[in-house]
Amino acid sequence: MITDIHYRYQLGGDIVRRSQMTREERASRSRLKPSIGYGEFVRGTLTVRRRTCGNPNCKCARGKKHVSLYITRSKNGKSEQLYIPKDKEELARRWVKGYREIQNLLEKISTTYWDRLKRKD
Ligand SMILES: [Zn+2]
Numbered sequence: 001m002i003t004d005i006h007y008r009y010q011l012g013g014d015i016v017r018r019s020q021m022t023r024e025e026r027a028s029r030s031r032l033k034p035s036i037g038y039g040e041f042v043r044g045t046l047t048v049r050r051r052t053c054g055n056p057n058c059k060c061a062r063g064k065k066h067v068s069l070y071i072t073r074s075k076n077g078k079s080e081q082l083y084i085p086k087d088k089e090e091l092a093r094r095w096v097k098g099y100r101e102i103q104n105l106l107e108k109i110s111t112t113y114w115d116r117l118k119r120k121d
Pocket residue numbers: 052053054055058059060061066
């Protein structure tokens with residue numbers, strides 16, 4: 001019978017009892033669950049680029065360069081970039097942030113297991 005205390009967590013083939021986790025690990029996993037389950041996220045880095053368009057009569061030719069937002073990611077060893085139009089900027093920022101939050105939580109949990117491997121007992 002699975003009770004609250006003996007609630008089991010399936011992870012990478014190992015079954016970990018929540019009651020054996022540290023408070024921090026349980027907290028990280030609780031926050032991770034909805035982020036992965038319902039959150040929207042994208043892996044990438046947002047970069048602002050300033051460029052000239054080539055038109056000698058444009059303001060950019062006199063120093064007021066065009067500002068555009070790009071999202072970049074590396075995939076299969078290649079760098080990929082995508083232009084983010086103004087109307088998608090907020091969305092892109094939110095999704096990138098969502099991914100970063102998941103990454104941070106994963107890193108926290110991973111560190112507890114790293115530390116367990118490091119332990120001498
Ligand atoms: Zn221009």
